[in-house]
Amino acid sequence: xAYVLALAAAVVWAVSRPEAGAAGPGRAPASAxxxxxxxxxSSAPSGKGVLTxxxxxxVLYLPRYDPHAAAPYGPTYxxxxxxxPASPGGGQGSVGGIEVDLDLSAxxxxxxxxxxxxxxxxxxxxxxxxxxxxxxxxxxxxVSPFYVLPGPGAVLGRTGTIPLTVRAAxxxxxxxxxxxVVGSPQLxxxxxxxxxxxxxxxxxxxxTPAFGNKGDTGIDGGVSLLVxxxxxxxxxxxxNCRYDKPTGATKAQCDFPGPLPAGTAFETDGPITAKTxxxxxxxxxQDSVWRTADMPYFTALxxxxxxxxxxxxxxxxxxxxxxxxxxxxxxxxxxxxxxAFETSLHDDVAAVGFTIRGKxxxxxxxxxxxxxxxxxxxxxxxxxxxxxxPAGVSLVEVPPEQHESDILYCYPSPRKDxxxxxxxxxxxxxxxxxxxxxxxxxARGSVRADSDPALDPDRTDNTAPVTxxxxx
Numbered sequence: 001x002a003y004v005l006a007l008a009a010a011v012v013w014a015v016s017r018p019e020a021g022a023a024g025p026g027r028a029p030a031s032a033x034x035x036x037x038x039x040x041x042s043s044a045p046s047g048k049g050v051l052t053x054x055x056x057x058x059v060l061y062l063p064r065y066d067p068h069a070a071a072p073y074g075p076t077y078x079x080x081x082x083x084x085p086a087s088p089g090g091g092q093g094s095v096g097g098i099e100v101d102l103d104l105s106a107x108x109x110x111x112x113x114x115x116x117x118x119x120x121x122x123x124x125x126x127x128x129x130x131x132x133x134x135x136x137x138x139x140x141x142x143v144s145p146f147y148v149l150p151g152p153g154a155v156l157g158r159t160g161t162i163p164l165t166v167r168a169a170x171x172x173x174x175x176x177x178x179x180x181v182v183g184s185p186q187l188x189x190x191x192x193x194x195x196x197x198x199x200x201x202x203x204x205x206x207x208t209p210a211f212g213n214k215g216d217t218g219i220d221g222g223v224s225l226l227v228x229x230x231x232x233x234x235x236x237x238x239x240n241c242r243y244d245k246p247t248g249a250t251k252a253q254c255d256f257p258g259p260l261p262a263g264t265a266f267e268t269d270g271p272i273t274a275k276t277x278x279x280x281x282x283x284x285x286q287d288s289v290w291r292t293a294d295m296p297y298f299t300a301l302x303x304x305x306x307x308x309x310x311x312x313x314x315x316x317x318x319x320x321x322x323x324x325x326x327x328x329x330x331x332x333x334x335x336x337x338x339x340a341f342e343t344s345l346h347d348d349v350a351a352v353g354f355t356i357r358g359k360x361x362x363x364x365x366x367x368x369x370x371x372x373x374x375x376x377x378x379x380x381x382x383x384x385x386x387x388x389x390p391a392g393v394s395l396v397e398v399p400p401e402q403h404e405s406d407i408l409y410c411y412p413s414p415r416k417d418x419x420x421x422x423x424x425x426x427x428x429x430x431x432x433x434x435x436x437x438x439x440x441x442x443a444r445g446s447v448r449a450d451s452d453p454a455l456d457p458d459r460t461d462n463t464a465p466v467t468x469x470x471x472x
Contacts, residue, residue: 045096045134048086049171054140055080056176058293060162061217062111063184065154074111074149077102077178080142080297081166083135090137097169098132100145106160106180111148121145150182156216158182183217185262187289188323193337201343205232205274211289211334212265212320219260222292225268226299227252231283231341232274238313242305253301254313255292265320268313281345281373288335346458347375349451351385353464356393358436359471363396367429368410368422371449375456376424383424386413386450387432390443390468395420396433407431422447436468443468 056079063073083095105126107113115121121130135141160180167173190210209225234249243249274285325334350372358364398409410422410432422430445466
């Protein structure tokens with residue numbers, strides 16, 4: 001969520017990334033992005049474009065001033081800019097000459113303003129202006145102009161507005177207003193993390209989520225409960241919930257209008273029901289709670305997503321004293337340990353093959369998918385896949401300092417056997433950067449996932465093929 005409450009004052013630099021699978025701080029990419037850097041700010045934009053403002057904060061919560069806080073927290077102002085051609089089929093190009101103009105009068109006397117793009121942002125009085133490098137069509141740029149620390153004038157309950165204008169040389173201007181509130185809501189969630197064993201495939205698992213607000217300020221707008229399932233499908237029964245599919249859903253977003261006053265907590269008046277898969281050996285049911293207005297666009301389900309067909313899911317008050325919040329002192333989202341389950345079926349680790357696509361002489365990134373099933377391990381390097389590259393393809397090692405976000409990259413195996421090691425464990429997979437040296441028709445490699453033979457009696461599917469498709 002773009003309004004990123006109370007992050008520490010470490011500098012986060014703007015990064016341009018593909019719109020599909022965009023990632024930023026705390027955002028997991030849907031697919032591995034190719035290496036990309038900003039186009040130079042001085043380069044000329046090309047073609048008529050459009051900028052879209054995404055995840056701009058609707059409310060910026062400024063913690064009230066505490067003279068005894070040795071290192072007070074403060075919010076970071078962050079938003080995304082998506083660039084596209086002005087007309088369909090507009091081709092390649094970029095939006096350039098981008099200038100961010102912020103009126104920070106509402107913060108004067110209440111906070112200390114700290115620019116976060118040194119050399120690119122200037123603050124004159126209460127006016128901040130920042131130059132943003134070109135954004136290529138089809139890319140999304142994360143921009144963090146400043147963070148603030150509360151000052152003596154940050155008195156609980158005071159409000160104001162922060163107008164934002166973004167202008168560009170070859171795209172229409174866009175405007176947005178953020179409401180400033182002195183105070184800090186703290187979303188909390190009732191822990192649901194436990195492990196169920198011996199669940200029969202096809203059984204129903206019921207979860208009754210609960211959330212609250214342990215902050216000093218209420219949330220005026222609505223809140224959204226997000227539930228995701230792995231190894232199971234969700235019942236699509238509630239009319240105020242949207243689902244990623246009309247049947248066989250694995251993600252649900254249930255919206256509640258609010259408010260969520262400080263010191264209150266609620267649980268759903270009915271369960272979220274998940275049916276375990278017929279072939280599932282294990283799975284997870286994960287819940288989290290967000291402020292609806294500022295839920296990230298890549299996390300929220302679209303308004304066009306199918307709704308449930310039954311009565312709405314309601315709320316009833318509960319004691320939220322034992323509910324937990326995230327590590328950030330002023331968290332914008334609360335999530336907890338997932339409810340995990342194991343079924344009565346045996347483990348069956350199955351490696352997932354993949355194809356390397358590119359031109360001869362090209363360097364490409366490919367996502368190495370993680371294996372299916374439970375029990376993926378190894379005697380000396382638990383959670384590592386072993387890849388034998390096809391002939392004519394070589395590994396390009398990516399130094400740690402060049403890693404983008406939290407993406408994991410493959411590296412030469414410490415076994416010195418010529419294979420490539422790809423670490424886990426977070427889905428969708430690890431990135432392997434390779435160079436296609438030459439064309440070798442029929443070239444074929446492999447990917448292997450180790451498992452314990454005592455738990456995985458069928459190990460014939462622990463290895464899968466790796467192939468090459470040569471592009472013209």
